[in-house]
Amino acid sequence: MPIAIIQSLDHEGRGVTRSAEGKAVFVDGALPGEEVEYSVVRKKKTFEQAEITRIIRASAQRVTPKCAFFDKCGGCSMQHFDSNAQAAAKQRVLEDAFWHIARLKPAIIYPTVVGAPWGYRYRARIGVRHVPSKGGVLVGFHEKRSSYIADMSSCQILPPHISDMLPQMRRVIAGLSVPDRVPQIEIAVGDTETVLVFRNLVELSDDDLAQLRAFAEANAVQVWLQPAGPATAYCVHPDAAPALTYSMPEFDVTMNFRPNDFTQVNIPINRVLMRRAMQLLDPQPGERIADLFCGLGNFSLPIARSGATVIGVEGSDALVARAAENARANGLAERTEFYAANLFEATEDSMAAFGKLDKLLIDPPRDGAHAVVSALGEDAPRRIVYVSCNPASLARDAAVLTYEKGYRLIGAGIANMFPQTSHVESIALFERD
Structure with a gap:
C-alpha cells in the first residue's frame, strides 16, 4: 500500500497528498504533516479517495475523538483534530478560496469567532x-x-x-x-424550550x-x-x-421561531458573530440598510435597534411573515420593511427598486449571492458585509465585487459555527469609494 506525507487539508477536512502519478489523493482522517499508509477506495481520472490503514508518524495536533461513534457516524469529520487547530485550518481554507478562485487576499484577517467545541448543536x-x-x-x-x-x-x-x-x-x-x-x-x-x-x-x-x-x-x-x-x-x-425563542441580549432582541424555521445551529456563536457583523457594518441612525436573505430577521432587528431603517428581503413568504412578527414583538416595526423576493433572480432593476441604500448585509445559503452582486449598479451602497457558509461561493462573489463593481476586500475571518466538522462559516467586509 502507498505511503505518503499529508500536505494539507481540503474543504471537507480530508488530508491531501499526491500519488506517484501526480494525482491528488484525499485521505479521510489524515492530518497535515502526518506520514500515513493509505488504501485507495475510489479512483477518478484526476484524483483518488482513500482511507488510512496505518499512521506511521502522527501529528502533534492529533487527539483522541471524544465520541465513541466517531469512526462510523457521519455527523462529524474532525474530532481527531485539536479544536484550536481546526479553526486555524478553516481560516486557511477561506484564504485559499479567496486566492485560488478570485486571486484576492484580505487586507485584514479578523480574529476567529470561537465558542464551546461540544454540545453546541441546537x-x-x-x-x-x-x-x-x-x-x-x-x-x-x-x-x-x-x-x-x-x-x-x-x-x-x-x-x-x-x-x-x-x-x-x-x-x-x-x-x-x-x-x-x-x-x-x-x-x-431554544433559550427555554x-x-x-x-x-x-x-x-x-x-x-x-x-x-x-x-x-x-x-x-x-x-x-x-x-x-x-x-x-x-x-x-x-x-x-x-x-414559543421557541432565542435572544441576543446585547441588542435587546428576542426572536420567536417555529421548529422547522431556518435558524443558526450554534446560538452562542450566532451572538458573537452578530457583534462582529454590527461592528463591521457600523449602522447609524437615519441610514437605509438592506438585509438580503434575511430569514426571520436575525440580522435585521439588531441593525434596526441602532436606529437605521432596514429593508429585509427573503425568498420564503413564511419567514418574511415571521420576521415582521418579530419586528413588531421587539418594538421595531417602524424601522423595518420585509419583502418576499427570489434573490437568485435579482436584476439591476429589482435591486434599484429598493431605493438608495447606504449599506448592505448579505447572508445567503451555500449557493451564494452571485445574482445580487452582479446586479449592483452605479448607486450601490458603499459598504457590504457578507456572511457566508461556503468559502467557494464567497470567493466567486468577491471577484465580481472587486473586479467588476469597484469594491475592495477590506477583511475576512471565520466563525467556528460547527466545531468538529469541516463546515466553514465566515464574514467579509467590502468597501468602495
Missing part, C-alpha cells in the same frame, strides 16, 4: 430507521459515505439533554404501531399519541408531528406550548 435533523437485524430502531446521523443510520446511543455535539435522550427516542419509536413509518426527527432547542418534530408518513393511533405524550412529559420537551411538508407540523404535547 438544531439538528436526525434519521430514524427500523432495522430488525440490528436490534430494532436506530436513531442518529447517517454513517460516513452511506445512507445507513449510525447505531449510536449518544452524541457529543448535541446539547447533553438531547444526547441523553437518544436511547429513549429509540424506545418510544420502537413502541409505536408503525415504527417503520417515522423516518426523521427534527430537533430545535426544546422541540422534537417526529415526521410521520401515516396517521398515528391514539395509543401511539399517548406514548408520545408520555415521552414529552417525562423529558420536559415539546413533541410535534409533521405528516407532510413543514407547514403541516403541529404540537401534540403540551396543549399550550410556549
Whole structure:
C-alpha cells in the first residue's frame, strides 16, 4: 500500500497528498504533516479517495475523538483534530478560496469567532430507521459515505439533554404501531424550550399519541408531528406550548421561531458573530440598510435597534411573515420593511427598486449571492458585509465585487459555527469609494 506525507487539508477536512502519478489523493482522517499508509477506495481520472490503514508518524495536533461513534457516524469529520487547530485550518481554507478562485487576499484577517467545541448543536435533523437485524430502531446521523443510520446511543455535539435522550427516542419509536413509518426527527432547542418534530408518513393511533405524550412529559420537551411538508407540523404535547425563542441580549432582541424555521445551529456563536457583523457594518441612525436573505430577521432587528431603517428581503413568504412578527414583538416595526423576493433572480432593476441604500448585509445559503452582486449598479451602497457558509461561493462573489463593481476586500475571518466538522462559516467586509 502507498505511503505518503499529508500536505494539507481540503474543504471537507480530508488530508491531501499526491500519488506517484501526480494525482491528488484525499485521505479521510489524515492530518497535515502526518506520514500515513493509505488504501485507495475510489479512483477518478484526476484524483483518488482513500482511507488510512496505518499512521506511521502522527501529528502533534492529533487527539483522541471524544465520541465513541466517531469512526462510523457521519455527523462529524474532525474530532481527531485539536479544536484550536481546526479553526486555524478553516481560516486557511477561506484564504485559499479567496486566492485560488478570485486571486484576492484580505487586507485584514479578523480574529476567529470561537465558542464551546461540544454540545453546541441546537438544531439538528436526525434519521430514524427500523432495522430488525440490528436490534430494532436506530436513531442518529447517517454513517460516513452511506445512507445507513449510525447505531449510536449518544452524541457529543448535541446539547447533553438531547444526547441523553437518544436511547429513549429509540424506545418510544420502537413502541409505536408503525415504527417503520417515522423516518426523521427534527430537533430545535431554544433559550427555554426544546422541540422534537417526529415526521410521520401515516396517521398515528391514539395509543401511539399517548406514548408520545408520555415521552414529552417525562423529558420536559415539546413533541410535534409533521405528516407532510413543514407547514403541516403541529404540537401534540403540551396543549399550550410556549414559543421557541432565542435572544441576543446585547441588542435587546428576542426572536420567536417555529421548529422547522431556518435558524443558526450554534446560538452562542450566532451572538458573537452578530457583534462582529454590527461592528463591521457600523449602522447609524437615519441610514437605509438592506438585509438580503434575511430569514426571520436575525440580522435585521439588531441593525434596526441602532436606529437605521432596514429593508429585509427573503425568498420564503413564511419567514418574511415571521420576521415582521418579530419586528413588531421587539418594538421595531417602524424601522423595518420585509419583502418576499427570489434573490437568485435579482436584476439591476429589482435591486434599484429598493431605493438608495447606504449599506448592505448579505447572508445567503451555500449557493451564494452571485445574482445580487452582479446586479449592483452605479448607486450601490458603499459598504457590504457578507456572511457566508461556503468559502467557494464567497470567493466567486468577491471577484465580481472587486473586479467588476469597484469594491475592495477590506477583511475576512471565520466563525467556528460547527466545531468538529469541516463546515466553514465566515464574514467579509467590502468597501468602495
